[in-house]
Amino acid sequence: MKLRLVAVCAMMLFGAVQAHAMPGYGYPQSQQQQEVGPDTIIREGLTQLLKFLRTKEQRNPMQITAFLETVIAPNFDFDYMAQWAAGPAYRNMSGGQRQAMSQQVKEMLLGTLTKRLSSYEDQDVRFYRPRRAGRNEVKVSVGILNSGGYPAKIDFRFYHAEDGWKVFDVSANGTSALAYYRQHFSKQLRDNKGQRRGHRG
Numbered sequence: 140m141k142l143r144l145v146a147v148c149a150m151m152l153f154g155a156v157q158a159h160a161m162p163g164y165g166y167p168q169s170q171q172q173q174e175v176g177p178d179t180i181i182r183e184g185l186t187q188l189l190k191f192l193r194t195k196e197q198r199n200p201m202q203i204t205a206f207l208e209t210v211i212a213p214n215f216d217f218d219y220m221a222q223w224a225a226g227p228a229y230r231n232m233s234g235g236q237r238q239a240m241s242q243q244v245k246e247m248l249l250g251t252l253t254k255r256l257s258s259y260e261d262q263d264v265r266f267y268r269p270r271r272a273g274r275n276e277v278k279v280s281v282g283i284l285n286s287g288g289y290p291a292k293i294d295f296r297f298y299h300a301e302d303g304w305k306v307f308d309v310s311a312n313g314t315s316a317l318a319y320y321r322q323h324f325s326k327q328l329r330d331n332k333g334q335r336r337g338h339r340g
Contacts, residue, residue, distance in 0.1 A: 177277045177297040177304045178269045180214060185264060185281075192256065203253045211252070216298075216305040217245045223307075224320035228328060244320060275299050 175183075191206055221241040222229045229237065265282035272278045276298050283291045296308040308317045 174303055176269070177279045177295065178266070180297075180304060181279050181281060181295060182266060184210070184214070193261070200253050200257055203256050204249065207249045207252055207256075212245060212249065214304075214306055215245075215248070216300065216307050217241045217248075219305075219307045220244050220317060220320065223317050224324045226321060226325065240324070247320070247323075248316070272296065277304070 187210065218237075218241045221237065221244045224244060225232065225240060229240075232240070263284040265284060267280040267282070269277050269279045276296060279295045279297065281293045281295070283293060285291065292312055294310040295306055296310070297304045298307055299305075308315055310316065
């Protein structure tokens with residue numbers, strides 16, 4: 140259930156948003172006016188997503204995948220997510236291996252989202268004020284109000300890159316997508332090492 144929440148929550152981060160940045164992130168006013176703040180990305184992106192889902196009576200997985208690829212992917216730093224998921228092993232990877240791992244993380248996230256969004260049931264959402272989590276990090280939280288249930292708390296962790304704010308982790312009720320990917324790839328690495336030892340034996 141927790142992993143399902145992590146997957147569903149990431150549906151909210153969408154959109155190349157045409158809006159002014161929210162003030163107060165510690166950057167010069169001229170830069171603020173050119174940028175979109177993390178909370179605005181979440182709000183405006185969710186509006187695009189809900190409009191897309193509510194106008195599709197039969198949600199074709201290929202259409203959803205194309206929508207996510209176009210709108211969600213640019214807002215995530217999949218390279219960082221891959222680096223964190225790989226842990227110390229990342230240092231020994233070639234450029235091609237790193238690129239392949241980044242692509243795998245992206246496919247895992249978008250693939251899970253496609254599956255979950257295909258059964259979207261018009262849930263309501265609640266937005267919370269963004270919070271500073273570090274010198275270059277902002278956390279934006281959203282509540283997903285399930286029917287008759289307590290809102291699931293979704294946390295989006297942003298950092299400020301050269302081309303704007305990027306998401307590098309998503310957590311649902313304390314369960315981190317990054318932590319899940321790290322466990323996944325760690326197990327994959329152990330399994331591969333075991334297979335190689337088995338062949339040598």
